[in-house]
Amino acid sequence: MGSSPGFFGAFKAGLLVFASLCAWYGGYLLAELIPDTSLSSAVYNIRSIGKKPVLKAPAPKRQKCDHWTACPPDTYAYRLLSGGGRNNFAKVCFEDELLIGQKTGGASRGINIAIVNYVTGKVIATQCFDMYEGDNSGPMTRFIQSAPPKSLLLMVTHDDGSTRLTEDAKKAIEALGSKEIRNMRFRSSWVFLAAKGFELPAGIQREKINHSNDKKNRYSGWPAEIQIEGCLPREPS
Template sequence: MTVWDHFQCHRGDCLLTGTGTLKAVFFIFASLCAWYSGYLLAELIPDVHLSSAVYSIQSIGKRPVLKAPTPKRQKCDHWSPCPEDTYAYRLLSGGGRDKYAKICFEDEMLIGEKTGNVARGINIAIVNYVTGKVIATQYFDMYEGDNSGLMTKFIQSAPSKSLLFMVTHDDGSSRLKEDAKKAIEALGSTEIRNMRFRSSWVFVAAKGFELPAGIQREKINHSDDVKNRYSGWPAEIQVEGCIPKGPS
């Protein structure tokens, strides 16, 4: 190897050594800058917002979940509220052997399983139309015993300006006699003579005043071995609505 070659190699070593030193200095400088920038950022952002910031970053791209408010419960479990100047009512016939009939008026259960005053036959509640207070409730077995006459007297005893609510549970027709049919017919029923064994029937009546033509007043559903919802019984039926209050 010549002196010139030795000199070139020596210069190359020097050049390599100089380049490595510059890289090391640059790396240290960049690290110091990054550390100082992080320090300043930590000082500027309060600690209490750090978790929120992390959550916000994680939530990017997720679809917002919209929750509908829980619907407010209405009187007698109506879907929509009745106006202030009306009475809310809901009548439900019995269904099967164990689903008892119900009569609800102004969110008060007048007849039902929880009140303990519902039974087989025709269940009736009488309400004072002016005050909205219940006058009397009674059930009349139409399968056993002679209760048709007693029910007729009960209906006729309702004072003027009364609301009468009637629902069946199980059978309401077997011992239903002509006098009772006439008394219920006089109140505006158009289905009482169509009652059959275990027909589901509900009826809203007024005594001493007229109900508005548009409200739900009466429904009937007959037992049918092919279409029955329950073994031997048709499905329960219901009517509900709002009755305008009269002058007090």
């Protein structure tokens, strides 16, 4: 006698149910044996395949007067920046203290000067002298001459520093070692680091000037800012 078709159908259905139960039970055992954290890690690793690692460099440490590298411990950090354009005022920074700048309220049109005690590194006085309007060359000359021995004089221009610059004022600045003061023209950018009563070390950049007034530059006819910066050896104790 042959087996009926109904028997084979019931047998196949039974096998299917049995296989499903085995698969469910195997999955249950696997889930119990493997911790959730391992599964999450595995999923994350699979998703991360092909992704490039992102490396974050630490933020650079800020140096005195915004230098790129730190000055040695036995030196002064300084930065002289002339004005650029109409609204970018001149700045003088010494040992990370802003002596002249728009934020300090101590920068204006003309020649801006800070006097610093070379021995202590402390500011003695700051003043701005308008060289476009008013008779300010005389007061500026007396201010320069009032600096005591062992002083640093840090000078920067904004806008115009030459129109009312007198011969006596030029001589006072020349006496400090300037080579460019007689080359100043209308709206020249100029910075000058001077020493009174002592000599600056060799290799120190002392002066810089820019006459450019190209109408195609970013300031539409105003000279761009120029700067000198460095590390000045302290007075030996």
